[in-house]
Amino acid sequence: MLLAGRGSLADGLGRGWSLSAYEGFLHDPAFADSLLFSLKIATLSTTVSAALALAVVGAVSASRRGRAALETAARATLAVPHLLAASAFGLLLSGAGLVSRLTHAVGWTDGPADFPVLVADPVPSAVLLTYVWKEAPFITIMLLAAYTPAVRDLESAVRTLGAGRLRRLRHVTLPLLAPALTEACLLDFAFTFAAYEAPALLGATVPRALPVEAVELYRSVELDDRPAALALAVVIGMVIALVALAAATISRRLLRARTGS
């Protein structure tokens, strides 16, 4: 990381010091687009995955068998490589993919061109679906690990005191699961923000996700592109560092709120 930072501050041959790679970004509208695009992908996929995981954990955690089944299913999905998930979603969602064939069979669409563009579209629907498919189980597992018998005891204690389902969720379950949720969301954001495979396979050429842009620049034969690629690596790292800092602040607050009350 440090070496990449050094390289980003040099000219094309890796000598001397210069900020030109970073200045280039300020004048390049494509950079802002890529940054926004990657932020959008990471934020949306993390939020949707977290909501889905919370809902599923909340729905089935009451029964022991349900939890075991959920854990098995989530672990099985975790074992699937991201690259594979991305290729599989390509086969599923492309114009002539299985879903498109299904909608044709039912009579909703007339042909591949009539099917909504999900793959290689500026709106990264296929990328998001892939990430939600992979990350929701990840967050689910982190939540289940935090959903200890102690949490369940507290829940039933509050229940005997007359709290309804929603109030239990709001005042007991959520606050107790919040640290695990924060941590899972941070890992998820860091991963989806920096990952290359899914946006490279399923994303559009414009706008490109930051990691895809960085890899393209790194492989380019132009000497000037190299510091730019390394500078992008630094930008990606900085965004993740900022998010990690925010997450650390949130979890410290959560801890203080719990011990303070």
Add this chain to the structure above:
Amino acid sequence: MRRALRKAVFAVLTLWIAAPLLPLLIWAFAGRWVYPALVPQEFSLRAWGQAAAPQQQVIAATGTSLALALTTALTATALGALAARGLVLYRPPAAGLVRLLLLAPVLVPPFALAVGVQEVFVRAGLSDHPTGVALVHLVPALPYTVLVMIGGFATYDLRMEQTARTLGASRTAVLRHVTLPALSPALLAAATLAFLVSWSEYLMTVLVGGGVVTTLPLLLFATAAGSGNQALTAVLGTLTVAPPVLLFGVGAALLRRNRAVWADPDHDPSPSFATPEIER
């Protein structure tokens, strides 16, 4: 009513998990599958034959992937176990900081890691070489093994080792008959995670391997991105997904058996598979 609801939830979940894997399996055995048919017009094993042809490098790449993943699993688990042992049992000063540093690589973007490391590797002659790739796979694998092994050592009692030693057991005997059996569930889980991390790695392998080291994910990406050969993509995909899922199944079964012997499940803080993931 509630049972019906629960069943419906599970049906939706199963469908959600199976949806992307279904076309993969069908395509792998499809000979001809022209739009808009829902099932292939012809089934065949042609794509499998194609994958077995030497010029496709699939068999060689599978071997490379396996070797890399096994090396990473062994090394990362051993190092992770040592690090966790030091952190948990001997409580060095600033253990929290050391722990944080050990876990930090999870957050480092793979691209930054690969290009940074590349500078060093080129000088050391490790780039474009399997050793370099194995080393770089170790970086994202280590946090997971450390984390799992910290969980494993949390319930480990050092006095068991001391007892065995006072009873006259040699160091190797203690390791073989006390330490390793007691830690086997955590060791197994750590090794599985490290294997998965290495097995699924794409970007860092490409950048550090420089096109010389070809693994299964590299072939899968190239076929999925450029060839339009969906049957071959599906075959490569099936080859890529089978080992992790098998490993997961075997690992879970072994873990269940081991746990019954070694730990009271209610007091086990459940290191193992419950801790993070993978293959980022």
